[in-house]
Amino acid sequence: DTGVSQDPRHKITKRGQNVTFRCDPISEHNRLYWYRQTLGQGPEFLTYFQNEAQLEKSRLLSDRFSAERPKGSFSTLEIQRTEQGDSAMYLCASRRADSVYNEQFFGPGTRLTVL
Amino acid sequence: AQSVTQLDSQVPVFEEAPVELRCNYSSSVSVYLFWYVQYPNQGLQLLLKYLSGSTLVESINGFEAEFNKSQTSFHLRKPSVHISDTAEYFCAVTHSYGGSQGNLIFGKGTKLSVKP
Numbered sequence: 617d618t619g620v621s622q623d624p625r626h627k628i629t630k631r632g633q634n635v636t637f638r639c640d641p642i643s644e645h646n647r648l649y650w651y652r653q654t655l656g657q658g659p660e661f662l663t664y665f666q667n668e669a670q671l672e673k674s675r676l677l678s679d680r681f682s683a684e685r686p687k688g689s690f691s692t693l694e695i696q697r698t699e700q701g702d703s704a705m706y707l708c709a710s711r712r713a714d715s716v717y718n719e720q721f722f723g724p725g726t727r728l729t730v731l
Numbered sequence: 732a733q734s735v736t737q738l739d740s741q742v743p744v745f746e747e748a749p750v751e752l753r754c755n756y757s758s759s760v761s762v763y764l765f766w767y768v769q770y771p772n773q774g775l776q777l778l779l780k781y782l783s784g785s786t787l788v789e790s791i792n793g794f795e796a797e798f799n800k801s802q803t804s805f806h807l808r809k810p811s812v813h814i815s816d817t818a819e820y821f822c823a824v825t826h827s828y829g830g831s832q833g834n835l836i837f838g839k840g841t842k843l844s845v846k847p
Binding site for chain 1: 735765772776821823832835837838
């Protein structure tokens with residue numbers, strides 16, 4: 617296992633379509649985070665899981681955004697009825713909850729373009 | 732609430748010159764501090780971190796950062812930059828208390844451009 621992976625790396629969609637992104641964390645990491653990064657900004661926290669439990673979702677940008685981690689391994693982030701303002705890089709990160717170093721390992725991101 | 736301010740959005744510098752990328756944070760609780768680097772079309776890579784202990788932390792590729800609690804700063808420095816250091820650098824903080832959700836709060840980033 618070489619790190620956090622995300623799929624797809626790029627997604628182009630038309631406004632109004634639904635999209636789903638996948639994140640596979642480092643295998644022994646029980647915490648998984650989703651961030652959004654828009655042009656010229658730093659990553660912005662969206663939500664996180666500890667195992668399969670979603671412990672924070674109030675920062676999701678709207679009710680069009682949802683995330684799951686059904687078996688405590690991979691996670692998906694879905695955006696329904698996409699808007700042009702959803703165009704951004706979506707980053708996933710993972711870590712061990714008991715890590716004293718609090719270090720998060722990031723995937724390469726999924727770049728979404730909404731036309 | 733926590734926040735991070737990176738004072739320079741872009742820093743152009745010539746190769747082999749020294750560089751400092753500035754970061755200030757605001758928090759009412761103890762924090763851990765991080766610098767991440769992002770190369771074009773890639774994810775974030777941890778450059779260095781401050782958790783506790785010595786206020787000067789170093790990375791394996793010559794960067795260093797100093798935690799200054801009184802000035803709430805965590806500036807990143809390198810005495811001599813290379814072309815390959817061209818990237819965007821992000822300063823980030825997170826709560827240090829046990830049981831925190833651990834999400835990172837990022838600054839807006841500083842684009843370092845090293846010219847020959």
